[in-house]
Amino acid sequence: MSTTENPETVSPAQPRRRLSREDRQRQLLDVAWQLIRAEGTDALTLGYLAEKAGVTKPVVYDHFTTRAGLLAALYRDFDKRQTTLMDAALANCAANLIDTATVIATEYVGCVLLQGNEIPGVIAALASSPELEKIKREYEAIFLEKCRNVLQPFAEGGVITQASLRAMLGAAEALSNAAAGEEISAEQARDELFATIIALVERTATRATSGT
Known part of the structure; x- marks a missing residue:
């Protein structure tokens, strides 16, 4: 045997x-x-x-x-991962504009790249119905409020507007998706998003000090 x-x-x-x-x-x-x-x-x-x-x-x-429920769950999964990474990085960064902007830019781009080419397709699919678009908007609002809270102390008394935050988010999505599609490098995406965030805060501060 x-x-x-x-x-x-x-x-x-x-x-x-x-x-x-x-x-x-x-x-x-x-x-x-x-x-x-x-x-x-x-x-x-x-x-x-x-x-x-x-x-x-x-x-x-x-x-x-439903398929819509699956897409929503995938977006929530992505958002949870992004939030966890960013919260941890913000909690450990120095309390200054340069480091805070670096964390936001690095973690946003990094999370999209970590998910690869999948997330742009999911985000595009979310726009296919009002229900899914609403979910995306709700999570975006939470993210924008987080950014407002951590950036506001550096605005020298100015109020960071929703329009400015929306412009920042538009840049973040476009740059991250371009990096995911290898149209630009991850470093270029991070650098441009960082510059956008710095400009947002500095413009807010300038308006406050000039009274405009």
Whole structure:
């Protein structure tokens, strides 16, 4: 009898561990990101995700209900990762404009690049319905308020306006997406976003001191 045939040397099959709901959702989101990376956002359906994740369709439908729900969950996943990284970096940076602007620029661009080419497709898909666009706007508002709070102390009494913050966010998205698409380098994206943030605060301070 060969070694492989000896019942004493053969390990019994391990029972398949049942994932918790949280772990299952994490698995499904990870597979969804991989699917988008390989085939694009248009290929993402609940049925195809179930096939790729090796689960039944009802499992996926139970977590996301609709394709729109899945897209929203992917955006929330991205936003949570971005928020965690930025909050940690802001908590550990020096309390001055240069370091604060550096953190915002570095973490914003870095998080988009970490997610790769997938996130621009998800963001574009969010614009496909008012419901998804609303979710994106809600998370943007939280991010902009965070930026306002950390930049306001350097504005020398001026009030950082929503218009200025929106301009900054537009630059952040455009530069990050260009870097993700390798149109520009990550360093160029960070540098331009940093310059945009500095200019925003300095312009606010100038308006305050000049009384305009």
